[in-house]
Amino acid sequence: MRRDRFAVGGFCITAVAITTALGAQREGDPQRGKALYDSRCTACHSLDHSRIGPAHRGVFGRHVARVAGFDYSPGLKHSNVVWNARSLDRWLTDPEKFIPGQKMGYSVPEAQDRVDIIAFLASPEAR
Amino acid sequence: MIKSSRSIAISRRNVLFVGGVTLSGAAVALLAGRPALAAKHAGGQSAQKDASVINTALALEYEGINAYTLGAQSNLLEKPVLAIAVKFQDDHKVHRDRLLAVLQTLGATPVKEKSLAEYAEELEVNKLKTQADVLNFAAGLERGAVNAYLGIIPSFADHALAKLAGQLASDETVHFAILNQALGRPLPPAMSFGV
Numbered sequence: 001m002r003r004d005r006f007a008v009g010g011f012c013i014t015a016v017a018i019t020t021a022l023g024a025q026r027e028g029d030p031q032r033g034k035a036l037y038d039s040r041c042t043a044c045h046s047l048d049h050s051r052i053g054p055a056h057r058g059v060f061g062r063h064v065a066r067v068a069g070f071d072y073s074p075g076l077k078h079s080n081v082v083w084n085a086r087s088l089d090r091w092l093t094d095p096e097k098f099i100p101g102q103k104m105g106y107s108v109p110e111a112q113d114r115v116d117i118i119a120f121l122a123s124p125e126a127r
Numbered sequence: 128m129i130k131s132s133r134s135i136a137i138s139r140r141n142v143l144f145v146g147g148v149t150l151s152g153a154a155v156a157l158l159a160g161r162p163a164l165a166a167k168h169a170g171g172q173s174a175q176k177d178a179s180v181i182n183t184a185l186a187l188e189y190e191g192i193n194a195y196t197l198g199a200q201s202n203l204l205e206k207p208v209l210a211i212a213v214k215f216q217d218d219h220k221v222h223r224d225r226l227l228a229v230l231q232t233l234g235a236t237p238v239k240e241k242s243l244a245e246y247a248e249e250l251e252v253n254k255l256k257t258q259a260d261v262l263n264f265a266a267g268l269e270r271g272a273v274n275a276y277l278g279i280i281p282s283f284a285d286h287a288l289a290k291l292a293g294q295l296a297s298d299e300t301v302h303f304a305i306l307n308q309a310l311g312r313p314l315p316p317a318m319s320f321g322v
Contacts, residue, residue, distance in 0.1 A: 039322065040278060043187060043271030049249040052186040096176065105180030105282040106275065 026112060028119025036117050040108070047126055053104065059083050060122040064099075075101025088118045173284035178235035180282050184295065185226040186238045187272055191219040193246040194268055198261045201252070208258060208309065212265070215302045222295055229288065259310065266306035270320075272299040277321035296320075 044052035054067035064081045065072040079099050081087050090098045092108040108114045120126055195216035199209060230237045247253070250268075255261050276296035283289040300320065307315070 039270075040274055042267070043275035044183070046249070049251070051190065051249045052183060103179050103183065105176075105183050105279045107278075107282070 026115045028115040028122075030116070030119040030123040030125070033116035033118065033120030033123075034125065036113055037120050040106075041117070044106075056121060056126060058127055060088070060118075060127065073101055073103040075099045075103075085118055085122070088121065089114050092117065174233050175235070177283050177285050177288050178230055178233040180279050181226055181229050181233070181288065182235065182238045183279065184276065184292065185223065185230065187275060188219050188223040188226060189238075189240040190246060190250075191268060191272065192216055192223060193241070193243055194250060194252075194265065195219065196243060197247055197250070197252045198255075198265060201255055201261055203255065203258045203261050205258060208262070211305065211309075215265070218298050218302070222298065225291070229291070262306050262310050266303055266310065269299045269303040269306060272296075273303060273320050
């Protein structure tokens with residue numbers, strides 16, 4: 001079912017399937033990802049308003065540091081990364097290792113959690 | 128992932144081995160009310176990173192303080208509820224002051240507080256129509272803060288600052304529990320925070 005749903009937007013199939021550091025191919029569950037997002041991310045973020053962190057609507061596929069009016073760290077301002085499944089996975093694994101000089105002190109250690117959160121961010125609900 | 132976490136932990140230990148005494152000294156001096164001594168010990172990349180995380184916490188506390196102001200100004204809260212909201216706001220002010228002191232010790236520039244109007248827009252307080260809405264809104268922010276503080280604990284090179292984040296999380300948990308009770312909701316299950 002999940003594959004069928006994402007087949008409508010083929011882009012998303014690629015988006016939410018990630019080869020983890022351990023070599024396992026994982027597919028994201030956007031519903032679980034939304035629950036994780038609500039629990040872990042909404043202290044600082046929301047989809048539509050920049051707060052402690054920038055707004056997330058449309059983040060998937062966007063160049064970093066492009067939310068108007070948000071005061072990004074120098075690390076992000078000077079980065080050329082585009083947020084896709086791979087880059088978001090690396091970011092959520094260890095933001096500072098991926099983009100030194102950034103400001104987020106939070107990480108998501110479990111691979112499946114990251115894939116699910118990314119699946120939510122890539123889903124129509126967050127676009 | 129486990130491998131990755133371990134390597135991060137080992138790396139952090141190495142950092143602490145090199146500079147841990149210095150950083151711990153800073154935090155201990157600060158917590159002992161000796162900011163001058165703490166300042167002498169502060170410095171280095173780990174301290175900068177810790178300061179960045181503390182600044183995130185400070186931004187959260189600013190938001191919390193202003194959220195309670197907005198809740199109080201809504202005129203939707205009954206007197207006893209308003210008194211509790213004011214108490215919780217006072218707690219957040221204590222947190223703010225502690226975090227500002229840490230940042231001063233670390234030589235970092237504190238993040239600026241936004242205007243009340245900016246917080247109102249970001250938090251969409253115009254959607255609050257009843258006392259229950261306000262309580263639910265506050266409970267959501269408190270729960271988010273608990274999870275955020277639990278989530279940043281592993282980021283600190285200085286364990287004393289990790290403990291401070293744990294203390295902040297504890298206070299927010301108390302706030303959440305009372306708000307949750309006021310909303311008539313069941314107690315959360317064990318181990319439901321930070322996941």
